[in-house]
Amino acid sequence: MSMLSIKDLHAEVDGKPILKGIDLEINPGEVHAIMGPNGSGKSTLSQVLAGREGFEVTRGEVRFGGEDLLDMDIDERALAGLMLAFQYPVEIPGVKNVYLLKAAYNALREKRGEPEVDAFEFLQLVREKLRIMDMDESFLHRGVNEGFSGGEKKRNEILQMLIMEPRLAILDETDSGLDIDALKVVSDGVNSLRAEDRSIVMVTHYQRLLNYIEPDFVHVLSDGRIIKSGDKSLALELEERGYQWVLEEAAA
Amino acid sequence: MATNQEEMEQLVEREYKHGFVTDIEEDTLPPGLNEDIVREISRRKEEPEFMLEWRLQAFRQWQEMTEPTWAHVSHPPIDFQSISYYSAPKSPEQLKEEAPESLDEVDPKLLETYERLGIPLHEQEKLAGVAVDAVFDSVSVATTYKDRLAEQGIIFCSFSEAVHDHPELVKRYLGTVVPPADNFFAALNSAVFSDGSFVYIPKGVKCPMELSTYFRINAANTGQFERTLIVAEEGASVSYLEGCTAPMRKENQLHAAVVELVALDDAEIKYSTVQNWYPGNDIGEGGVYNFVTKRGECRGDRSKITWTQVETGSAITWKYPSCVLRGNDSRGEFYSVAVGNNYQQIDSGTKMIHLGKNTHSTIISKGISAGHAENAYRGLVRVEKGAEGARNFTQCDSLLMGDQCGAHTFPYMEVKNPTAKVEHEATTSKVGEDQIFYCQQRGISEEDAVNMIVNGFCKEVFGELPMEFAVEAQALLEISLEGSVG
Numbered sequence: 001m002s003m004l005s006i007k008d009l010h011a012e013v014d015g016k017p018i019l020k021g022i023d024l025e026i027n028p029g030e031v032h033a034i035m036g037p038n039g040s041g042k043s044t045l046s047q048v049l050a051g052r053e054g055f056e057v058t059r060g061e062v063r064f065g066g067e068d069l070l071d072m073d074i075d076e077r078a079l080a081g082l083m084l085a086f087q088y089p090v091e092i093p094g095v096k097n098v099y100l101l102k103a104a105y106n107a108l109r110e111k112r113g114e115p116e117v118d119a120f121e122f123l124q125l126v127r128e129k130l131r132i133m134d135m136d137e138s139f140l141h142r143g144v145n146e147g148f149s150g151g152e153k154k155r156n157e158i159l160q161m162l163i164m165e166p167r168l169a170i171l172d173e174t175d176s177g178l179d180i181d182a183l184k185v186v187s188d189g190v191n192s193l194r195a196e197d198r199s200i201v202m203v204t205h206y207q208r209l210l211n212y213i214e215p216d217f218v219h220v221l222s223d224g225r226i227i228k229s230g231d232k233s234l235a236l237e238l239e240e241r242g243y244q245w246v247l248e249e250a251a252a
Numbered sequence: 253m254a255t256n257q258e259e260m261e262q263l264v265e266r267e268y269k270h271g272f273v274t275d276i277e278e279d280t281l282p283p284g285l286n287e288d289i290v291r292e293i294s295r296r297k298e299e300p301e302f303m304l305e306w307r308l309q310a311f312r313q314w315q316e317m318t319e320p321t322w323a324h325v326s327h328p329p330i331d332f333q334s335i336s337y338y339s340a341p342k343s344p345e346q347l348k349e350e351a352p353e354s355l356d357e358v359d360p361k362l363l364e365t366y367e368r369l370g371i372p373l374h375e376q377e378k379l380a381g382v383a384v385d386a387v388f389d390s391v392s393v394a395t396t397y398k399d400r401l402a403e404q405g406i407i408f409c410s411f412s413e414a415v416h417d418h419p420e421l422v423k424r425y426l427g428t429v430v431p432p433a434d435n436f437f438a439a440l441n442s443a444v445f446s447d448g449s450f451v452y453i454p455k456g457v458k459c460p461m462e463l464s465t466y467f468r469i470n471a472a473n474t475g476q477f478e479r480t481l482i483v484a485e486e487g488a489s490v491s492y493l494e495g496c497t498a499p500m501r502k503e504n505q506l507h508a509a510v511v512e513l514v515a516l517d518d519a520e521i522k523y524s525t526v527q528n529w530y531p532g533n534d535i536g537e538g539g540v541y542n543f544v545t546k547r548g549e550c551r552g553d554r555s556k557i558t559w560t561q562v563e564t565g566s567a568i569t570w571k572y573p574s575c576v577l578r579g580n581d582s583r584g585e586f587y588s589v590a591v592g593n594n595y596q597q598i599d600s601g602t603k604m605i606h607l608g609k610n611t612h613s614t615i616i617s618k619g620i621s622a623g624h625a626e627n628a629y630r631g632l633v634r635v636e637k638g639a640e641g642a643r644n645f646t647q648c649d650s651l652l653m654g655d656q657c658g659a660h661t662f663p664y665m666e667v668k669n670p671t672a673k674v675e676h677e678a679t680t681s682k683v684g685e686d687q688i689f690y691c692q693q694r695g696i697s698e699e700d701a702v703n704m705i706v707n708g709f710c711k712e713v714f715g716e717l718p719m720e721f722a723v724e725a726q727a728l729l730e731i732s733l734e735g736s737v738g
Contacts, residue, residue, distance in 0.1 A: 075696060092705055103700065104691075104694035
C-alpha cells in the first residue's frame with residue numbers, strides 16, 4: 001500500500017487557484033524531491049498536506065496510509081505520522097524548546113497508548129538526537145526558535161523529526177538560508193531518518209540539497225501541476241539548464 | 253479544529269467553576285449608605301470609639317468626593333444606595349461578630365464551601381505550609397495556624413479581632429499608607445469596611461509559612477469591603493497570598509478593598525494575588541466591579557515590597573498596587589498578569605514613588621486580551637528630588653487573541669532628580685495563527701498550544717509566585733482563556 005496517494009488535488013488561497021490537479025504516489029521507503037520555479041505551488045502543496053487553515057481544497061483526494069488525510073485535524077495528521085519541517089520555523093517566546101519537544105513526544109505516546117516519559121527519560125533520548133544534529137544542550141533551554149539563527153532553526157526542525165520519527169517527513173525549503181556546514185549537518189540528520197517504512201518529501205527550489213540527500217524520484221511542479229517526473233538525473237539537468245526547457249516541453 | 257459555528261460557540265463558552273451559591277442564612281443590613289449604617293457596622297463589630305470616629309470621618313470625606321472617571325473603563329453609574337454594606341453568615345455560636353474560636357464552631361456549610369473552592373480550612377491538610385484566613389462576605393469565618401504562628405510573636409487574624417486585641421497596632425498603622433481620603437473608593441472602604449486580614453511580623457522574625465486570605469462574596473446585592481494591613485518590623489519577612497471568587501449572578505457586585513503594607517528597615521513583604529472574581533457571562537452580564545487600592549510603603553532602609561498579581565476575574569478591574577520607596581536602598585517590584593476575555597475591562601498597573609536614595613523599582617506587566625475585552629496598563633514612575641540614584645525598569649507586554657479586543661498602555665513618568673535612570677519597554681503581539689499551527693503540526697492540540705503560548709508569555713510573572721500557587725495560576729489562566737482562539 002502506498003504511503004501517500006494524491007489524486008487530482010486542487011487547492012486555492014483567498015479564492016485564487018494554486019494547485020490545479022496534482023497526482024502523486026509515494027511508497028514507503030521512497031525519497032521524492034518536488035522542484036519548481038517560484039510561485040509554482042510547491043509550498044502550497046506542503047501546507048495543504050499539513051492542513052494549514054486558509055488553504056482550501058476544492059477538488060481531489062489525499063490518502064495517507066490508506067486514510068482520508070483531508071478529513072483529519074492538523075494535530076491528528078501529525079500524530080498519524082505526517083510531519084512538516086517548516087521553511088520559516090515559528091518563534092514562541094518564553095516556551096522552552098525542550099518543553100515543546102516533550103509535549104509533542106508525549107502527545108505521540110498518548111496516541112499510541114503508551115505512558116508519558118518523565119523529564120529524565122526524555123533528556124536521555126533528546127541528548128542522543130542532539131548529538132546527531134551537532135547541537136549544544138543549551139538549545140533545549142532557549143525559547144522555541146527564539147533568537148535562533150537561520151541555520152539553528154533548520155537544525156531544530158530536523159531535531160524535532162528525529163524525536164517524532166514521522167512516517168512521512170516533508171521538508172519545505174529546508175536548505176534555504178543554510179551555509180555549507182549546516183547543510184551537511186541537516187542532511188546527515190535527514191539521511192539518518194531514511195528507512196524502509198518511512199518516506200521523505202523534499203520541496204526545494206535548488207538542486208544543491210539533493211547532492212546530500214539523494215532522491216529516488218524528482219518531480220517538477222509548474223503552475224499547480226506536476227509537469228515532469230524522473231529520477232535524480234532530472235535534478236541535475238535542471239541545475240544545468242534551468243526550468244525553462246521543461247516548461248516549454250510541457251507546453252508543447 | 254473548530255470548523256463549524258456550533259463547535260466554535262461551545263469552545264468560547266467559558267466555564268466559571270466557582271460560580272455556585274452557598275445556601276446559608278445571612279444577617280444582612282438593608283441596602284443604603286448613611287451615617288447610621290456606618291454606626292451600625294461599627295456597633296455590630298463592637299468596635300472601640302476610635303474606630304467609629306475614623307469611619308465617620310472617612311464617610312464625611314467620601315460624601316464630598318466624586319467617583320473617578322479617568323480609567324479606561326465604562327459602566328453604568330453605580331447606585332451606592334442600592335447596595336447592602338454588611339452581610340454575615342448566621343450561625344448559633346456566631347451571632348456575635350467575633351470569629352469562631354475553633355473550626356468546630358464554624359458552620360459545616362461554610363467549611364464545605366471552602367472545600368469546594370479547593371481551600372482546605374482543616375489544618376494538617378495538603379497545603380500544610382499555608383495558613384489561611386477565610387473571609388465570607390463581610391466577616392472572617394476561620395483563621396488557621398493562629399496558635400503556631402503566635403509562638404513566634406506573629407499575629408495573623410481577622411481585622412475585627414485585631415481591632416479588639418491589638419488596638420495599639422491598628423491605631424499606629426491603619427491609614428498611614430492609604431489615608432482614608434486617598435481616593436473615592438478608599439474613602440468608601442474606610443467608612444464601611446467590615447473585615448479582612450491583619451498580619452504583624454515582629455522584629456527579626458521570618459514568617460515560617462505562607463499566609464493567605466481567601467475572599468468569597470456570596471450574598472446577592474452586597475458589596476465586599478475588606479481591609480488588609482500587613483506590618484513587617486525591622487528585619488522581618490513574610491509572603492502573603494490572597495485569592496478571591498464569587499457566585500455567578502446577573503447583577504454586578506461591588507468589591508472595594510484597601511490593602512496597606514508597611515516594611516520597616518530590612519524587612520521584606522511579598523504580596524501575591526490570584527484574583528478570580530466572577531467576570532460576568534459571555535455577553536457581559538454580571539460580574540464583580542473590582543475597585544481596589546493597594547499600596548505598600550518601604551518605610552525603612554533596605555526594605556523590599558513585591559507585588560505579584562494574576563488577575564483573571566472581575567467584570568471591571570481598577571487597581572494599581574503601588575510602592576512608596578521612602579527608605580534608602582529600598583526596592584519595589586510589581587509583576588502582573590492581567591487577563592481579559594469576553595467583555596471584561598481592565599485598567600491596572602502600578603505606581604512606584606521614589607523618595608529615598610538609591611531606590612530601585614521593577615515593573616513587569618503582561619496583559620492578555622481575548623474576546624471583546626479591553627485591557628489597559630496604567631503606570632506611574634515618580635522620582636522625587638531627593639531620590640539620588642533612583643532606578644526603574646518597566647516592561648509592558650500585551651498579547652492579543654482575536655481582533656475584537658483592545659490593549660492600551662498609559663505609562664507616566666515624573667523625574668525630578670537628574671541622577672535617576674528610568675527605562676521603559678513595551679511590546680504588543682498577537683497569538684499567531686502560525687504559532688498555533690506550528691504546535692499543532694507537532695501533534696499538540698489547539699487548546700494545549702494556546703495554553704503553552706500564553707504561559708510562555710507570562711513566564712516571568714509566574715516565576716514570582718509561590719510554587720503551589722504558580723500551578724494554580726496556570727490552571728486558572730487556562731480556564732479563563734478557554735476557547736478564546738477558535
